[in-house]
Amino acid sequence: MPIPEWQKSSYCGEGDACVNVAADASGVSLTESSDPDGAILHTTPAAFAALTHALKTGAPSPHIDVTHTPDGLVHVGGAVTTTDEKWAAFARGVCAGEFDHFGRCQ
Template structure:
């Protein structure tokens, strides 16, 4: 991944303790995901794939 300035955001439910998932949008529209405790490990996905994943979690089907 090329160096760029990213605006990482975390959920307001995370509080100030850390231990949270952070999201950023890269140039080209990819959604980047990282754990605040391991900021050097970054996953990349598309907005539609992330939406399907979150929908599956809400349905309770993510582990099926």
């Protein structure tokens, strides 16, 4: 299986500290950069597009649950855990349109 080409937001800090996104023929994947071979959320382009739309509009995501905890963590789709800071950088990239191409059919 080929290694996915992960993309992170330009709003992320130096290094790999961010939420990463990749796509292939099977769909869209999200992971926490500190564990790119560990917890990965696999989803469809349509569900990812709905997530990015939700982030842009402030609405809840209809397909991918995003939960913020009091201790500063964000759980995405029951699979990926990241920090509020990394999620905020990802969301800024989403709002800037950096991930729009992942929501299109491959």
